[in-house]
Amino acid sequence: MTQTSAPANEASQEALPRQHRHYSIGELARMFEVTPRTIRFYEQEGLLAPYREGQKRIYREKDRVRLKLTLRGKRLGFSLAEIREVVTMYDAMPDGNARQLWRLLEILAEKRDNLERQLEDIRLMRKEIDDVDQRARQVLRGLGQEA
Amino acid sequence: MTQTSAPANEASQEALPRQHRHYSIGELARMFEVTPRTIRFYEQEGLLAPYREGQKRIYREKDRVRLKLTLRGKRLGFSLAEIREVVTMYDAMPDGNARQLWRLLEILAEKRDNLERQLEDIRLMRKEIDDVDQRARQVLRGLGQEA
């Protein structure tokens, strides 16, 4: 959120063959406009788990989706730790014990609350911005400059 | 967003005399559930400007509002630097020159875009969460546990 360049929400689709099925780290990095370093870091943090072909990392569709979700979470202000918690629990779901599943539901409810609060914040901030905008335009009109 | 305790959106209103007109740092800190350290830090970063009574900082209504807006901005992932940029330009508005005002409008548009992207992100993430939730409940039902 610090960058001024207003990055896109999702990957630059590149409208490429959806059947690629696997990607190099560089491809993925370009897709989502992040550096390879970031992707490696996410792996180290347990968010991605590409397989190797010799030395090189190979990412499949699943990894791409995870990266997408991770970045989305980040844009919403979630920490990598929080994101990992949900993501890994999701993966452990089918054979997860009841305790874990209840915990998961708990976390999800928490996240949902979080989103609701953000929605409210956005509503309020939008209004603030509109107000400031109005005032600025008014001052500009006072200066003879049409806004 | 890292805290698990799901803090409230706004100040705990305490339903107190609105005519207080000024607050100590401790009062403000309790109101917004932050530490005094945080408030002093925001001052140092040019976001707050309380006056002094001897040694002590005294905050007026205006400072309280600024703090509120600052924290809201933070919840939406804006950096203190970004927040300061808007806030200080806002204050300089009445006598601001045209260049500055245009710049302000520019920034506001940027922020608005940001919010729109966040709205979309929230929409998407909500759906993801609901999906995971459904799947988890389903597995739980399979285990004989009613969700």
Add this chain to the structure above:
DNA sequence: CAAGCACTTTACGTTAACGTAAACCTCGTT
């Protein structure tokens, strides 16, 4: 075969946003 990519690992550096600790003042009480 040299050059140039794209990738790898290791490791130290950086920034934002505070936390934490120490040492001090200044009240109003006890």
Add this chain to the structure above:
DNA sequence: AACGAGGTTTACGTTAACGTAAAGTGCTTG
């Protein structure tokens, strides 16, 4: 007079999320 509750300054510490640099590997292309 001693104390505790709140405030103050100064300054070093911490964490997350990468950035950046160095040094090496492996392919393929002029």
